[in-house]
Amino acid sequence: MLVEAKNLPSHVGIIMDGNGRWAQLRGAPRVQGHREGSKAVRNTVRAARRLGLKALTLYAFSEQNWARPGDEVDALMELLREFLVGERDEIVDNGIRLSAVGNLGRLPTLVRAVLDPLRRESEKNDQMTLTLALSYGGREEIATAARELARQVAAGKRKPEEVTEEALHSLMPSLAVGDPDLVIRTGGERRISNFLLYGLAYAELYFADVLWPDFGSPELHEAIASYQQRERRFGLVGKGGLPTSGPGDERRGASVTRIAI
Numbered sequence: 001m002l003v004e005a006k007n008l009p010s011h012v013g014i015i016m017d018g019n020g021r022w023a024q025l026r027g028a029p030r031v032q033g034h035r036e037g038s039k040a041v042r043n044t045v046r047a048a049r050r051l052g053l054k055a056l057t058l059y060a061f062s063e064q065n066w067a068r069p070g071d072e073v074d075a076l077m078e079l080l081r082e083f084l085v086g087e088r089d090e091i092v093d094n095g096i097r098l099s100a101v102g103n104l105g106r107l108p109t110l111v112r113a114v115l116d117p118l119r120r121e122s123e124k125n126d127q128m129t130l131t132l133a134l135s136y137g138g139r140e141e142i143a144t145a146a147r148e149l150a151r152q153v154a155a156g157k158r159k160p161e162e163v164t165e166e167a168l169h170s171l172m173p174s175l176a177v178g179d180p181d182l183v184i185r186t187g188g189e190r191r192i193s194n195f196l197l198y199g200l201a202y203a204e205l206y207f208a209d210v211l212w213p214d215f216g217s218p219e220l221h222e223a224i225a226s227y228q229q230r231e232r233r234f235g236l237v238g239k240g241g242l243p244t245s246g247p248g249d250e251r252r253g254a255s256v257t258r259i260a261i
Helices: 019-025 030-050 063-067 070-086 087-093 108-123 140-152 165-170 219-229 245-252
Strands: 001-002 011-015 055-064 098-103 129-138 182-185 202-206 258-260
Touching: 001 219, 011 108, 019 030, 019 202, 019 245, 030 070, 055 070, 055 182, 063 070, 063 108, 070 087, 070 098, 087 098, 087 108, 098 108, 129 140, 140 165, 182 219, 202 219
Parallel strands: 011 055, 011 182, 055 129, 098 129, 182 202
Antiparallel strands: 001 258
16 A cells, blocks of 8 residues: 555544444454554554654544443443553653543543643643544534634634634634535444534545555555645646646656555
């Protein structure tokens, strides 16, 4: 698999789907699928860091996931804590800034006790931003930003005509690293499940049939290679079907460096 070093997406989001089905196919409890999924998170973060991605956002737990059985939610929270504790040194030592978005106040103390210190400890790192979407929902994020704009207008701090796309965007924590260039969903489903809704306007989408515990470096590279063969037009007229860079750059005489995977 060939990945172009000069045409990487800046911000990649991943909907990590398929842990439960992975376990069911093996006659194992769902929590075993989540545990294997945690290993896939570790491998994917490392692969993204090696490639030089600037931002990676992982949809780890949605607002709607709280409605799952209590024992499964408890197991997910414990696995999240284990991941944060286990990956602390790798995050800090490799220049990764850990961020988290969502209704973080709903997270249990056992998670916040390790999440918050690691966010503070890594806040000055600048090699890659790893964002965990926790108790997150795209509609909820938009509504929260809209309420804040309404409060500002009501308080006279902002004029109604200043309620713009840019103003709304600026109040969305998930987009602090920029809009996603590429969003990957595993597990074979073809939907976005309330993930990064505002920022998805011009994102490239990639759907992988592989279940999340089986996702690794080859699958990430394949998704990025697919992205690199697409032409991103942002509503404008295209260039006759050429991708944004890659083969098109070569035909225009530009130099393209590829990484062999």
